[in-house]
Amino acid sequence: MAVSSTALVPYSTLLQQFKAGPPGKLYCLHGTGSVFRLSLSAAAHVLLGGVPITLVDGTNHFDVYYIAEFARRMASSGGPSPDELLNNIFISRAFTCYQMEAVITERLPAFVLKKSSPIAIIFGLLDTFYDEQASLSDVRAGVRRIIGALRQLKEAKISVLLASLDVKPASTERSALFPQVCSVMDEVYAVTEEEGGPRIAREPLRKDQGDERKKLQTPQGEKREIWRKTNTEAQRTQRATEEGFLGAEKRIRNCA
Numbered sequence: 001m002a003v004s005s006t007a008l009v010p011y012s013t014l015l016q017q018f019k020a021g022p023p024g025k026l027y028c029l030h031g032t033g034s035v036f037r038l039s040l041s042a043a044a045h046v047l048l049g050g051v052p053i054t055l056v057d058g059t060n061h062f063d064v065y066y067i068a069e070f071a072r073r074m075a076s077s078g079g080p081s082p083d084e085l086l087n088n089i090f091i092s093r094a095f096t097c098y099q100m101e102a103v104i105t106e107r108l109p110a111f112v113l114k115k116s117s118p119i120a121i122i123f124g125l126l127d128t129f130y131d132e133q134a135s136l137s138d139v140r141a142g143v144r145r146i147i148g149a150l151r152q153l154k155e156a157k158i159s160v161l162l163a164s165l166d167v168k169p170a171s172t173e174r175s176a177l178f179p180q181v182c183s184v185m186d187e188v189y190a191v192t193e194e195e196g197g198p199r200i201a202r203e204p205l206r207k208d209q210g211d212e213r214k215k216l217q218t219p220q221g222e223k224r225e226i227w228r229k230t231n232t233e234a235q236r237t238q239r240a241t242e243e244g245f246l247g248a249e250k251r252i253r254n255c256a
Helices: 010-019 034-048 066-078 082-086 099-112 136-155 177-182 209-216 231-255
Strands: 027-031 053-057 089-093 119-122 159-163 187-194 197-203
Touching: 010 034, 010 066, 010 197, 027 034, 027 136, 034 053, 034 066, 034 119, 034 159, 034 187, 053 099, 082 089, 089 099, 099 119, 099 136, 119 231, 136 159, 136 177
Parallel strands: 027 159, 027 187, 053 089, 053 119, 119 159
Antiparallel strands: 187 197
């Protein structure tokens, strides 16, 4: 009998696996729009345990009202107050691939350590990298550096959950970006829609994944040429990101 190359996974099992030790997991959910609601649900349950969450949104899918409603519902059933819950989530948005790279490689590692946030969730990591206005050389270099940053977060015991819509980039070259990111993940899950709700299937890891990880490591001493052309944007991004992270919990509380 043929064995399926994928295995269906209940959402509760996926959530428990991600939350369980050891820390420093790299997980990816990709597929339909349900990936964002599933990821927010995971964030909400982690927040219930008093664990700070950091979320980077590169596709404008963060639903502040979902989190605020969850906080109200938990408070009404005897859980922590909305302020307690919402003070532990920090959000930043990225609107270009340059901003996304700056957030992931420069701001995020220091921020999660400063806030003792052991879990980061990233919405639409590569969405802005599919923009043909950014040169392919810049995009490839940026993705290499992001992959290096994800590996460093893992080594620092920070768990990362990626949530990405399945999209078809205009160019074949950019279509290779997502498989490159997946090659350094510990677990990859495909999400599809069925009548009863989202269907989550665990994708098998390729046998050559270890070799891919070595090839995709950022060479030591690599120059960040991408920023020599965008110094002004880089500085603006750093300021906006810091303000976004530090001010997010206040904006969320206003919705509660």
